[in-house]
Structure formats: C-alpha cells, structure tokens
Amino acid sequence: xxxxxxxxxxxxxxxxxxxxxxxxxxxxxxxxxxxxxxxxxxxxxxxxxxxxxxxxxxxxxxxxxxxxxxxxxxxxxxxxxxxxxxxxxxxxxxxxxxxxxxxxxxxxxxxxxxxxxxxxxxxxxxxxxxxxxxxxxxxxxxxxxxxxxxxxxxxxxxxxxxxxxxxxxxxxxxxxxxxxxxxxxxxxxxxxxxxxxxxxxxxxxxxxxxxxxxxxxxxxxxxxxxxxxxxxxxxxxxxxxxxxxxxxxxxxxxxxxxxxxxxxxxxxxxxxxxxxxxxxxxxxxxxxxxxxxxxxxxxxxxxxxxxxxxxxxxxxxxxxxxxxxxxxxxxxxxxxxx
Amino acid sequence: xxxxxxxxxxxxxxxxxxxxxxxxxxxxxxxxxxxxxxxxxxxxxxxxxxxxxxxxxxxxxxxxxxxxxxxxxxxxxxxxxxxxxxxxxxxxxxxxxxxxxxxxxxxxxxxxxxxxxxxxxxxxxxxxxxxxxxxxxxxxxxxxxxxxxxxxxxxxxxxxxxxxxxxxxxxxxxxxxxxxxxxxxxxxxxxxxxxxxxxxxxxxxxxxxxxxxxxxxxxxxxxxxxxxxxxxxxxxxxxxxxxxxxxxxxxxxxxxxxxxxxxxxxxxxxxxxxxxxxxxxxxxxxxxxxxxxxxxxxxxxxxxxxxxxxxxxxxxxxxxxxxxxxxxxxxxxxxxxx
Numbered sequence: 001x002x003x004x005x006x007x008x009x010x011x012x013x014x015x016x017x018x019x020x021x022x023x024x025x026x027x028x029x030x031x032x033x034x035x036x037x038x039x040x041x042x043x044x045x046x047x048x049x050x051x052x053x054x055x056x057x058x059x060x061x062x063x064x065x066x067x068x069x070x071x072x073x074x075x076x077x078x079x080x081x082x083x084x085x086x087x088x089x090x091x092x093x094x095x096x097x098x099x100x101x102x103x104x105x106x107x108x109x110x111x112x113x114x115x116x117x118x119x120x121x122x123x124x125x126x127x128x129x130x131x132x133x134x135x136x137x138x139x140x141x142x143x144x145x146x147x148x149x150x151x152x153x154x155x156x157x158x159x160x161x162x163x164x165x166x167x168x169x170x171x172x173x174x175x176x177x178x179x180x181x182x183x184x185x186x187x188x189x190x191x192x193x194x195x196x197x198x199x200x201x202x203x204x205x206x207x208x209x210x211x212x213x214x215x216x217x218x219x220x221x222x223x224x225x226x227x228x229x230x231x232x233x234x235x236x237x238x239x240x241x242x243x244x245x246x247x248x249x250x251x252x253x254x255x256x257x258x259x260x261x262x263x264x265x266x267x268x269x270x271x272x273x274x275x276x277x278x279x280x281x282x283x284x285x286x287x288x289x290x291x292x293x294x295x296x297x298x299x300x301x302x303x304x305x306x307x308x309x310x311x312x313x314x315x316x317x318x319x320x321x322x323x324x325x326x327x328x329x330x331x332x333x334x335x336x337x338x
Numbered sequence: 339x340x341x342x343x344x345x346x347x348x349x350x351x352x353x354x355x356x357x358x359x360x361x362x363x364x365x366x367x368x369x370x371x372x373x374x375x376x377x378x379x380x381x382x383x384x385x386x387x388x389x390x391x392x393x394x395x396x397x398x399x400x401x402x403x404x405x406x407x408x409x410x411x412x413x414x415x416x417x418x419x420x421x422x423x424x425x426x427x428x429x430x431x432x433x434x435x436x437x438x439x440x441x442x443x444x445x446x447x448x449x450x451x452x453x454x455x456x457x458x459x460x461x462x463x464x465x466x467x468x469x470x471x472x473x474x475x476x477x478x479x480x481x482x483x484x485x486x487x488x489x490x491x492x493x494x495x496x497x498x499x500x501x502x503x504x505x506x507x508x509x510x511x512x513x514x515x516x517x518x519x520x521x522x523x524x525x526x527x528x529x530x531x532x533x534x535x536x537x538x539x540x541x542x543x544x545x546x547x548x549x550x551x552x553x554x555x556x557x558x559x560x561x562x563x564x565x566x567x568x569x570x571x572x573x574x575x576x577x578x579x580x581x582x583x584x585x586x587x588x589x590x591x592x593x594x595x596x597x598x599x600x601x602x603x604x605x606x607x608x609x610x611x612x613x614x615x616x617x618x619x620x621x622x623x624x625x626x627x628x629x630x631x632x633x634x635x636x637x638x639x640x641x642x643x644x645x646x647x648x649x650x651x652x653x654x655x656x657x658x659x660x661x662x663x664x665x666x667x668x669x670x671x672x673x674x675x676x
Binding site for chain 1: 619
C-alpha cells in the first residue's frame with residue numbers, strides 16, 4: 001500500500017509502505033475512504049515539534065472495514081466506519097466515565113494518510129453507520145472523527161448552555177466546528193475571533209453572530225464591549241499558544257468557563273491570575289468516541305455540515321500539496337481521497 | 339474603639355483606633371460579636387507577603403448592627419448579621435450571576451479584628467438571622483462568613499456530587515470545612531490528606547472516610563490506590579502552594595475536577611500537563627454571599643457544626659496570641675471575643 005511519510009520539516013512524501021496486518025485480536029484493518037491533514041500535523045511540518053526518524057502521518061479517517069481480529073464483534077467487514085484519533089477499549093474505568101481519550105489502553109492514531117490503516121482497540125473505537133453513506137456525507141463524517149468531535153468537546157468543556165454567550169478563539173477547522181457546536185448546544189450569541197475573510201464567512205454560515213477581528217488587549221476589550229462589560233459565559237480556545245490562552249481566559253466572565261482544545265505549546269497559566277478570574281478551565285484530547293453516535297446522526301440528518309471546512313480536496317498521492325496549502329494558509333483543511 | 343494592627347512580620351498589636359463611621363449611604367456599622375484569625379492572615383505575619391505600612395487586620399465577622407446608611411434597607415440596627423470577607427452590592431451583573439466575590443463594586447474586608455467594623459455594600463453583603471442566635475451557634479456562624487463558605491465553594495468548584503469520591507488537600511480550617519461540604523453534597527468517600535492527629539480526628543468527625551498521611555508522589559500513589567487506579571472525581575485544594583496544587587491535579591481522574599481555594603503563592607500550571615490530565619480547574623475567592631442563607635440554615639438546624647475548627651478562644655485583646663498559636667500550629671483557628 002501507499003501512504004504519507006514525513007522525513008523532515010516541510011518534507012512529506014507519498015511512499016510505498018508495508019500493508020498493515022492484524023497483530024492483536026482487538027485490531028481491525030480498514031480501507032480508507034477519506035483522510036485529511038490536521039492543524040496539529042503542521043507542528044512537525046513547520047519544525048515546531050521534532051520530526052525524528054521518518055514516520056507515517058495522519059490520524060483522521062473514515063473507511064470500509066476489510067478485516068477484523070477475533071475479539072472485534074461490534075463491526076464487520078464491509079461496514080462503513082468512523083473512528084477517533086485516540087483509540088479506546090470503551091470498557092476501562094476512564095471509558096466508562098466517558099473519557100475514552102484517556103482510555104487506559106489508549107493508542108493515538110498516526111498512520112491514517114494511507115490506503116489502508118490498522119485500527120488498534122477497534123472493538124471500542126469504531127462506530128459503523130447503518131448503510132454506506134452517500135458521497136456527500138463523507139467530508140462531514142470525516143470531520144466528526146476529529147475536528148468536529150474536538151469542537152464539540154471544546155463547547156462542552158466551556159459549558160455552553162441554551163441562551164448563553166460563547167466566544168471562539170481560533171478560526172481553524174476546530175474553531176469553526178466549535179461554532180457549529182456552540183450553535184447546536186443553544187448559544188444565543190456566538191462571537192468568532194477571525195481576521196480571514198473566507199473563515200469569517202464560514203463562521204457566520206455555521207452560526208456565528210459576531211466577528212471580532214482585533215487581537216490581544218483590543219480583542220479582549222471588544223469582547224467585553226459585546227458582553228455587558230464582564231466577558232462571555234463560555235470561551236472555546238482552539239489554538240494552543242500563550243496568546244490564544246490569554247485571550248480566552250480574559251474573554252470569559254467570572255464564573256464562566258474556558259474549554260481549551262488546541263494542544264498547548266509553551267503555555268502556562270499563572271495561579272493567582274486564574275484564581276481571581278474565577279474562570280473554570282478544562283482541556284485535553286477530545287473524547288470523540290463518546291460523541292460519535294450523536295454526531296454521526298446529526299450529520300446524516302443534515303443538521304450539521306462540518307465537512308465545509310474542507311476547502312481543498314486532493315487525491316491522496318498529492319498529500320504533500322495538502323500540507324503545503326495549509327501551511328501557506330491557502331486552505332483551511334485538505335481532504336485526501338485514496 | 340480598639341483593634342488589631344500589624345506592624346511587621348510577627349508583630350500584631352491591639353491598639354486604640356478611630357471609631358468607624360458611615361461614609362456612604364450603603365455602609366453599615368456593626369458591633370463585633372466574634373471575629374477570628376484566618377490562615378491567610380499568616381502570609382504577612384510570616385513575612386511571605388509584604389506588610390507595608392502598619393494596618394488593621396481581619397476579614398471574618400459576625401455582629402450586631404449598630405447603624406446603617408440611608409440606602410441600607412435589608413438589615414436594621416439591633417439585628418444579628420453574618421457577612422463575607424468580600425463585600426458585594428448583590429445587584430451588578432456578576433452578583434446576579436451568583437459570583438458576588440467578583441462584584442463590580444467589591445471591597446475586601448480588612449479591619450474586622452476590632453470592636454466595631456464598617457461594612458461597605460452592607461445592603462448586599464449582610465444577611466440577618468431571624469432572632470439573635472444562642473451563643474452555641476456563634477462559632478459556626480462566624481465560620482460560615484469565610485472558612486465554611488470557602489470550603490463549600492471548593493466542593494462546588496470541584497463538582498462534588500452524590501455518590502462521588504472527593505479528596506481534600508489541606509487540613510487547615512478551610513480544608514476541614516471542605517470535608518463538611520463534601521459530605522453535605524453527598525460524597526460517598528472523602529479522603530482527607532493530613533499528618534496532624536488532632537486535625538485527622540476532626541476530619542473524621544466531619545465525615546472523612548479515609549486519611550492519607552503521605553505527600554508528594556507517595557500521596558498521589560496512595561490516592562490512586564484508593565480510587566481504582568484512576569484518581570478521584572473531585573479534589574478540593576485548600577492550601578495554595580505549588581506542592582499542594584500538584585498534589586491536587588494528580589489526585590483527580592481524567593474528567594474529574596479540582597476546586598482550588600488556597601490563594602496561590604508562586605503557583606503556575608503547565609498547559610500540556612493540564613491538557614492531558616483532562617482535569618477541570620476552578621478557583622477563586624468564594625462567593626460566600628450566594629451560600630449564606632443556606633449555610634446559616636444548616637448551622638441553625640444543627641446539620642453542620644463548622645465552629646469546631648475553633649480550638650482556641652481568646653479575648654480580642656489577646657489577638658497577638660491568636661496569631662502566634664496558629665503560626666506555631668498550636669491551634670487550627672483562633673476565635674476572638676470582644
């Protein structure tokens with residue numbers, strides 16, 4: 001089979017690789033129907049994280065089950081399945097609590113930009129659709145496997161409730177999906193912080209009611225202006241930098257909540273600042289598995305269309321161009337078709 | 339009148355001071371029935387915070403209303419009242435949201451170790467009891483004005499729910515009141531971290547089911563042992579040091595919550611550590627005003643007896659000895675009677 005391999009910052013190649021094999025009875029092999037490039041893939045691509053030895057890339061996928069291990073009984077060969085970037089047995093104490101992304105047997109996916117993928121913990125990770133979905137649903141189902149699930153978690157961690165005001169920091173695919181999530185959870189006012197016209201447009205399309213283009217102190221002041229002087233009930237932090245975290249914490253009202261889902265890079269939170277803000281803070285890798293059945297239904301019912309974040313579709317063998325386009329911000333998110 | 343004045347670390351004196359006067363129509367003057375020394379008063383007393391110019395001390399109080407400003411209509415001269423260390427107008431946007439400790443007109447109390455005290459924002463701060471309570475209730479009502487209200491907030495911020503497991507880090511008066519709060523909110527298992535026999539005894543009396551004497555990595559391992567290997571649902575951080583915060587964060591399970599109420603000193607939380615823990619974190623000065631009616635009822639109904647944290651009672655003129663006894667850990671908390 002063939003798949004993407006990163007060799008160095010800026011150097012992603014499409015290469016022939018060994019076919020994946022069932023190595024444990026809880027594994028499955030899927031034939032990829034669609035995969036994509038994630039914002040977090042850009043950290044090593046940009047040299048902001050070490051690449052180390054050349055290795056495969058990708059953690060987002062939908063596909064058709066090819067083969068399953070003997071202990072995989074929930075899904076069968078031939079079914080269309082959606083999974084998550086974090087695999088989970090769905091039976092351990094953390095899974096039973098609904099925190100499958102902290103499964104005691106968790107393995108993070110990392111080989112999905114390929115024709116075929118081995119899914120560890122397949123029995124607890126994969127969710128099959130009733131039928132093979134129409135091609136028009138594939139981008140949104142793919143989004144559900146990561147960015148939509150992550151935006152959903154951000155909104156839940158930020159405790160968005162009906163009638164509340166939410167701020168979304170970050171206009172990447174996750175932030176845009178966070179707008180969808182805030183709307184679905186009933187936020188009355190959704191303030192998207194964005195400077196890019198195409199992303200502002202998508203945010204408004206997804207349900208944002210206000211766009212704030214300012215950043216830093218000016219951005220905070222603008223949010224305060226829009227929220228009666230005290231800040232928002234909920235803030236979704238979807239970037240992961242010191243600046244975006246500061247923006248988020250200072251945009252929330254006392255007693256409000258920040259859900260942070262951008263993997264933090266060089267971020268630390270000062271104790272007294274957090275203390276006197278009285279803002280609740282929760283982050284982490286999204287427990288997408290918990291949300292999959294609900295989010296798949298919302299996609300197939302036509303309620304949500306997060307697949308719109310894919311503004312570039314390429315054949316899988318052009319994966320390198322997908323990275324390049326996202327790095328240069330020519331694309332929000334690139335979908336890859338084997 | 340007379341009251342406590344701190345001149346330098348270790349140097350608290352009982353001195354003659356100007357009588358307080360109504361300076362704004364929202365003020366009240368109360369005659370103190372009981373006041374006390376707080377763990378946070380020990381920060382300047384121990385030189386861990388600058389003292390600056392000599393100044394009065396104390397922020398916990400119950401008393402009899404002597405005089406009210408023209409806009410104070412909720413309480414009347416002669417009534418017994420309980421207040422909070424943070425005054426609040428109870429009408430601003432933050433107060434209406436239930437976050438009175440972030441009132442837009444907040445003033446922190448700081449002159450309460452005295453015969454008479456001026457209460458700013460008296461109309462929104464003071465809650466009167468129906469009758470003058472018996473002397474046996476005074477210590478618990480005094481505790482409600484700060485340590486019990488703060489322990490209550492810690493338990494709510496840590497999202498203690500019926501049947502849950504809670505860990506309390508810190509065996510000072512706030513931590514011990516946190517045990518009461520966790521029990522009242524229905525925690526099935528309450529693990530108190532304490533090395534001091536008298537405090538362990540009080541914790542068990544207040545409802546703790548387990549005592550952990552270990553600290554640091556050993557303390558974390560012990561809590562994990564007691565919580566099925568994953569950590570507790572809720573952790574109440576009632577100290578405010580880097581060590582106690584670390585203890586708290588690592589004692590909570592993925593998806594669990596830490597409520598932190600010890601004012602943080604030199605504490606910072608690393609972003610990726612918090613991210614991958616998936617622990618929710620909320621702290622701050624407790625919105626005691628929100629809880630006062632309920633907590634006063636629980637005291638007068640005999641459901642809770644947080645006044646037991648006062649293991650030393652002194653005449654107010656011996657306030658210096660109260661500081662000394664707490665500094666030397668001879669007393670958990672010193673009650674002062676004018």
